[in-house]
Amino acid sequence: FKQIPFMKAKLLVSTAFLAASVSLSAQKSATITVHADQGKEIIPKEIYGQFAEHLGSCIYGGLWVGENSDIPNIKGYRTDVFNALKELSVPVLRWPGGCFADEYHWMDGIGPKENRPKMVNNNWGGTIEDNSFGTHEFLNLCEMLGCEPYISGNVGSGTVEELAKWVEYMTSDGDSPMANLRRKNGRDKAWKVKYLGVGNESWGCGGSMRPEYYADLYRRYSTYCRNYDGNHLFKIASGASDYDYNWTDVLMNRVGHRMQGLSLHYYTVTGWSGSKGAATQFNKDDYYWTMGKCLEMEDVIKKHCAIMDKYDKDKKIALLLDEWGTWWDEEPGTVRGHLYQQNTLRDAFVASLSLDVFHKYTDRLKMANIAQIVNVLQSMILTKDKDMVLTPTYYVFKMYKVHQDATYLPLDLTCEKMNVRDNRTVPMVSATASKNKNGVIHISLSNVDADNAQEITVNLPDVNAKKAIGEILTSANLTDYNSFEKPNIVKPASFKEVKINKGIMKVKLPAKSIVTLELQ
Ligand code: AHR
Numbered sequence: 387f388k389q390i391p392f393m394k395a396k397l398l399v400s401t402a403f404l405a406a407s408v409s410l411s412a413q414k415s416a417t418i419t420v421h422a423d424q425g426k427e428i429i430p431k432e433i434y435g436q437f438a439e440h441l442g443s444c445i446y447g448g449l450w451v452g453e454n455s456d457i458p459n460i461k462g463y464r465t466d467v468f469n470a471l472k473e474l475s476v477p478v479l480r481w482p483g484g485c486f487a488d489e490y491h492w493m494d495g496i497g498p499k500e501n502r503p504k505m506v507n508n509n510w511g512g513t514i515e516d517n518s519f520g521t522h523e524f525l526n527l528c529e530m531l532g533c534e535p536y537i538s539g540n541v542g543s544g545t546v547e548e549l550a551k552w553v554e555y556m557t558s559d560g561d562s563p564m565a566n567l568r569r570k571n572g573r574d575k576a577w578k579v580k581y582l583g584v585g586n587e588s589w590g591c592g593g594s595m596r597p598e599y600y601a602d603l604y605r606r607y608s609t610y611c612r613n614y615d616g617n618h619l620f621k622i623a624s625g626a627s628d629y630d631y632n633w634t635d636v637l638m639n640r641v642g643h644r645m646q647g648l649s650l651h652y653y654t655v656t657g658w659s660g661s662k663g664a665a666t667q668f669n670k671d672d673y674y675w676t677m678g679k680c681l682e683m684e685d686v687i688k689k690h691c692a693i694m695d696k697y698d699k700d701k702k703i704a705l706l707l708d709e710w711g712t713w714w715d716e717e718p719g720t721v722r723g724h725l726y727q728q729n730t731l732r733d734a735f736v737a738s739l740s741l742d743v744f745h746k747y748t749d750r751l752k753m754a755n756i757a758q759i760v761n762v763l764q765s766m767i768l769t770k771d772k773d774m775v776l777t778p779t780y781y782v783f784k785m786y787k788v789h790q791d792a793t794y795l796p797l798d799l800t801c802e803k804m805n806v807r808d809n810r811t812v813p814m815v816s817a818t819a820s821k822n823k824n825g826v827i828h829i830s831l832s833n834v835d836a837d838n839a840q841e842i843t844v845n846l847p848d849v850n851a852k853k854a855i856g857e858i859l860t861s862a863n864l865t866d867y868n869s870f871e872k873p874n875i876v877k878p879a880s881f882k883e884v885k886i887n888k889g890i891m892k893v894k895l896p897a898k899s900i901v902t903l904e905l906q
Contacts, residue, residue: 856880
């Protein structure tokens with residue numbers, strides 16, 4: 387028996403008290419100061435970008451059912467999904483992959499549908515792809531949604547000529563061979579296509595290349611992707627996977643200003659081999675681990691930015707996080723390789739925490755595309771035959787859309803932190819604020835704490851607001867989700883627990899809740 391020194395004993399007692407108070411669902415507190423007079427950077431709306439790949443039922447059954455379907459549709463696009471996406475103000479949509487992009491031959495997806503050849507989707511379950519959704523179907527959808535298209539070109543198994551001709555087909559308005567082919571296929575006027583990805587994951591499914599080799603290929607391919615008739619391409623080089631800083635270094639060094647953007651992929655995933663964990667069955671430890679892995683993205687973004695700063699002090703080259711989100715085990719009973727997963731309140735927190743991080747780095751980070759828009763990974767929407775559900779992640783995107791193109795307002799935040807598995811630390815509160823073009827301030831707050839409410843004091847010096855209105859997203863359990871049988875388990879409600887007095891706002895955030903407030 388050893389004597390416990392006094393200080394250590396005191397620590398043990400207070401730790402025991404802390405544990406007791408956690409289990410009693412105590413109210414915690416946090417303090418935020420919003421610097422409304424220090425806004426500099428605009429949060430580009432493209433931070434709220436989406437990604438649609440020919441993978442599982444993302445395109446077929448998700449976005450597209452064809453004009454002859456029994457499922458209500460507008461020119462072949464599902465009406466329910468289309469309307470839900472309209473509500474989100476989707477700013478940019480990346481297509482056709484992902485890994486699929488480097489096996490896609492665009493000419494197979496134009497002209498009369500009955501003549502379009504089929505192919506095997508080797509990356510995603512060996513499904514037969516009939517190419518009925520191709521360039522016209524994609525670019526027309528973007529026009530209807532009012533979003534920018536982001537075309538991901540085939541470098542891995544394609545040719546320079548093929549990619550060059552695709553750009554000509556889409557964007558040339560002259561009397562050129564590809565423009566005339568497009569006209570023959572029913573589209574007279576060229577589309578405007580800004581974002582062009584030159585390959586995807588070229589270190590992996592996009593060709594298993596080394597960065598030095600890819601850098602040269604990028605230079606060659608991008609040379610022949612021309613700016614036709616007032617269309618200006620924003621060319622994006624295939625970037626690193628999460629912690630691969632060497633890839634970014636080599637690309638910045640060898641490609642430099644020949645690219646307008648460099649991509650990065652970061653998934654909130656346990657690992658690439660073995661089980662990734664069930665989307666809907668997890669314990670609190672798993673939940674906090676997920677928050678820690680999600681937030682580690684901030685460090686990863688910072689490190690890639692630091693490398694880019696070394697070569698590009700003026701920040702002319704954008705970083706684009708063109709794949710991010712949660713990756714869980716596929717739902718039992720679904721087709722292997724189709725990456726269909728449910729979406730709980732835990733996923734909603736990954737969305738809110740990620741967006742809070744992205745807002746901080748928009749001097750360099752100019753776009754982010756969550757993977758993926760419908761029926762794949764951390765999607766906005768799930769469909770089954772005629773039914774559709776909106777996921778908790780959808781609702782975060784909807785509540786946060788007020789931040790699109792608004793000025794980011796820096797803030798200081800003090801709150802409790804928790805040490806979680808894998809040596810990570812998770813703050814219990816996350817927040818972000820912005821001021822829109824009309825001078826209206828919005829603040830989003832996430833109480834990550836699974837058990838305890840938070841009283842948040844928000845100092846608002848220089849802000850003349852009398853009240854705040856808002857919405858809250860929460861549910862009885864972190865594992866709650868919206869199913870086809872019960873589609874309204876997790877959805878936003880109006881939020882009243884907020885008062886402003888003399889520049890200080892007090893907000894009572896229930897445990898595990900996400901709120902967006904508008905100051906009035
Ligand atoms: O989003 C699913 C896949 O994840 C993409 O096709 C690929 O780019 C990444 O590995």
